[in-house]
Amino acid sequence: MNNVNERSNLSNIVDLAERSGSIASDPRNERVGELLASVRGIGTRRLMSLMGGMFDNVDDALFDLAEKAENNAVQTQYFDGMRDVRKKRPLIERSFIDMITGAFSRLAGGHRQEHGDSQNEHRGFGGAPELSLVDESDLEESLAVTSMTSKAEGRLSHSLFAVNQRLTVICGGTKVDNADNPIGPALLTRSFGEAMNELKVEVRVKLIVLKLFERYVLNNLEPLYEEINHALIQAGVLPQLRTPGAKRSNTPTRNAAGSADAQQDQEDEQDPSMLRTKLVETLQSLLAERRQSFGYANASMGNSGPSLSPAELLGALSVLQGEVARSTVSMPAQIPADTVLSAEDVRLLKEQLVRQISHLRGEAKSYVSGADEDTIDLVSMLFEYILQDHNLPMEMQVLLARLQIPYLKASILDRRLFAHANHPARRLLDELAEAAKGWSAESDRDQRLLNKVRSVVETLLSDFDDDIEVFSQQLDDFRKFLDNTNRRAQLAEQRAAEATRGREKLQQARRRAAQEILSRIDGRELPALVNGILTRAWANYLVLTLLRHGEESKEFRVGLRFVDDFVWSVGPIHGDAERARLNQLLPLLEKSLRHGLATVAFQDGDVENLMRQLNTLYNGQLNLREEPEPTAAVVEENMPIPESMEAIATPETLSETETAKPATEADSPEVQRVRALKVGTWVEFQADSERPERAKLSWISPISGKYLFVNRRGLKVADKTLEQFAAELASGQTVVLEELPLFDRALDAIVERLRNSQTESDADNAPQPNA
Missing domain, CATH: 2.30.30 (SH3 type barrels.)
Structure with a gap:
């Protein structure tokens, strides 16, 4: 591209008829060679980058599928595929680029691409001879390739048409169509398929790799075509070209014509990583549609002027990043409410960026590619969502919103940020947001979490230039911080749960003891002394027995038998047999009662006083002494049961716990x-x-x-x-906060927003019926 810019004498290539004649008469024309070399250089550079991104994700995809494999044989196929792809990657990449370079050489020599030569037969890519028998796996691969190519050509028809027309001009009028274009989806897919023949893997693995090629290469060709078109416009090749109206790209829909896509969607839904990638594909498609609806590039970014390189864009962002870093350092420890950023503040970054670029370059306007503008808008919408996210307290919104520029730079440097769930920058923002979700001033009185988040933000603003590793370092450091604080919190949380569990067990035991005692009293009018012992002292003994030994224990059964015997002992005595039984029972009752009272910490003096009162009661029961039974007033006055030992076996106790x-x-x-x-x-x-x-x-x-x-x-x-x-x-009064990670929630919301905007735009542009 630099070669094109340096040769100002190429700017006179404007008239199609004149240029067609001069170049056609001399196919070795130096300018033709330079223009094709420039296009080839742009193409191979971007394709190598896209291929690298694809291969970086092959391991993750195959490993995820291996973990979910239905049996060991299938799992082995995926693991074998991982190893073979890793081993053959350099060979595949070199073979792929060699075939693209060869296609450019044939184009420069005036030769059309040969799509049906012998080397492509029976390989499943590029089509097999019409009358030959095709292996089932080859047919499956061929159908996949055909589907991938047609979808890409439909989606990219606008920019691909422009590239074809300009290549036709610089090749002396020899028509270049989708099939002949060395960087068109058809030839790229065919070349990759042939390079994949180096792999000795099962067809299911090849189909997975093909799907990844579609996602990471074919779905990201638009920036390549835009750069080539702009370079050729700079060189004077069809600068006034009017392309036919671009068809709306096919956003994922369910219809009869899309049965193959629907089947693929069902398969993708079984793999979360594929679902995420599909969401990003939809997002890219919607952004491209929006840009086409408003023109080739948004007016705010400028649609003419010199091309803006990634280095220039990053340089302008770094200047703005420094300004945000200085303002963040000067922020007070207690963030006041009036420092809250608005969605409008986030959107203003684009205008600030344009002004900064113009200032650095000394030009009124600068051109930003459609892909870069999509990235700027996408990051802007991400941070607008952050400022409106109820999951985040206001103080955390203020801090995280200041990361807009570092994340825009990271997105430009590494396009995988939005598609790859394990990207360090994405994981860092997700974990910051997850930690922030539980933050409140009351729970962070020492501001340890708030200060840690501030530290991460300040570090990214001051240290991040063009090395993504900074995000990995901050992610590791933040995770260590969370590990330390979470360990302390988990101990406190465990104690809180244990304390609550203990109280509930106590309440349950009190309820059970009350039920058992009240059911055995069964409405009888007992002497006040006996009623007091059962509902207080003995009820507490039963509670302790339940907590220590459980309701199935021998100790609990013995305790209940005491209640039965104690209630019977103070009832009417009929005849000598019952009197004899009472005489035998009294020593056992005394022994059990002394044991129970000692268990609930009665003092020895209180126990003896209680026994004396019971002795008086039983003498009257056996008619051994002509003394009246103690009245309730006398019993209450002399009862040695501690006042702190509340009555447990009461009807009120039964309703304490639900x-x-x-x-x-x-x-x-x-x-x-x-x-x-x-x-x-x-x-x-x-x-x-x-x-x-x-x-x-x-x-x-x-x-x-x-x-x-x-x-x-x-x-x-x-x-x-x-x-x-x-x-x-x-x-x-209570609101449940979202559980999904911030990035996933934001992408869902952005897709919904873009779809609604598209629907409104379609409605506004629809023809109105005549009045």
Whole structure:
């Protein structure tokens, strides 16, 4: 491209008829050679970069598929494919570029491409002879290639037509069409298919690699065509060319004509990485459509003037990055509300960038390629989403929004950022946002998390130039920070859950003890002394027995038998047999009671006082002494049961704790939504509108069904019943925060936004019926 710019004498190549005659008469014309060499240089440089990106993702894709393989044989095929692709990668890349270079040489010599020569027969790429028998796997590959080529040619028809026309001119009028273009989708796909014959892998692996070639090479050809068209315009080749109206690219839809695509979509849905890639493909298509709707390039970026190289674009961004870095360092520790950025501030970056470029170059306007402008707009929409994301507290929005320029630079340097879920820059932003989701001023009083996020932002603004490794370093450092803080938080969270679990076990034990004692009393009017012992001291003993030994234990059964015997012992005595039974039972009751009272920490003096009162009661029961039974007033006055030992076996105790209720068909939508929530989900309690609190669902009680919430330090914020939590969700007092990573949520939102914008544009441009 530099050769083209340096030769100012090429700018007089304007008239098609004149140029066609001069070049056709001398096919070895020096200018033709230089122009084709320039196009070839641009093509091979960009294609090598795209191929590198594709091969970088082959390992990940095959490894993911191997992990999900239906059996060991298929898994082995994927692993063997990984090894063979890794081993043959240099050979495939060299063979591919050699074939592209050869195609340019044939074009320069005036020879059309031969699509049906013998070397392509029976290979499944480029088509087989019409009457030959085709192997089933070759046919499958051939169909895949045909589909890939047709989709790419349809999507790129606008810019590909311009390249074909300009190549036709510089080749002396020899028509160049889609099939003849050395950098057209057809020849590129055919060349890659032939280079892939070096692989000794199963057809399913070849089809996966072909799919990746489509995603990472064919779907990213538009910047290549734009650069070539602009270089040839600079050289005076058809600068006024009017291309036919570009057809709308086919955004993914479900229709009868797209049954093959629908089948592929179903296959892709089985692999999250493929779904992400498909989303990015849709995004690129929608951005291209939007750009075509508003012209070749957005007016804000300038649609004429000298070409802007990636280095110049990055240089202008670095100047703006320095300004943002200085303003970030000067930000106060407590971020005031008036520092909040708006979506309009984010969108202004494009205008600032244009002004900065013009200033650096000393020119009124500078041309930015459509692909670069799409990247600028995409990053802008990403950070607009961040500023509107309810998942992020305002303070965190302010900090993360300052990363717009570093992420724009990273996106220009490495186009995989939006497509590759494990890209370090993407993972870093996702993890910053995930940590920020649980942040609140109350849970970060020492501002350790806020200051750490600020440190990451400042480091990226000051240190990131053109080395993506900076994001990897910051990601590792931030993960170490989170590991340290999360360990402390997990301990506190565990203690909070254990404390809540302990209280609920105690309440459950109290409830069970109360049920057992009240069912055995069964409404009888017991002496006040006996009733006090059972509902207080002995109820506490049963609670301790349940907690220590469980309800199936021998100790608990013995404790319940004491209740039965104790209640019977103070009932009416009928006849000598019952009197004899009571005489035999009293020593056992005394022994059991002394043991129980000692277990619940009665003092020896209190125990002896209680025994004396019981002795008086039983003497009256056996008619051994003519003394009236102690009245309730006397018993209460002398009862040695500590006042701190509250009555447990009461009807009120039975209603203290509600057990978890099973799901029913009658559950409201809000209750069903609560039941579906998983431990680890973050919510925001908004009852206090000025200081809303963020908390994580830490534990769901199997006893009461209550939901325990803790803050990011692991400290308890609240516990709520199922119904209470559901009512708060329904009223809006509590909001469930999104679980998807920030990048995934943002891309979904951007695609939806672009689709809605496209629909509105189509409606505005639709012909109106006559009045």
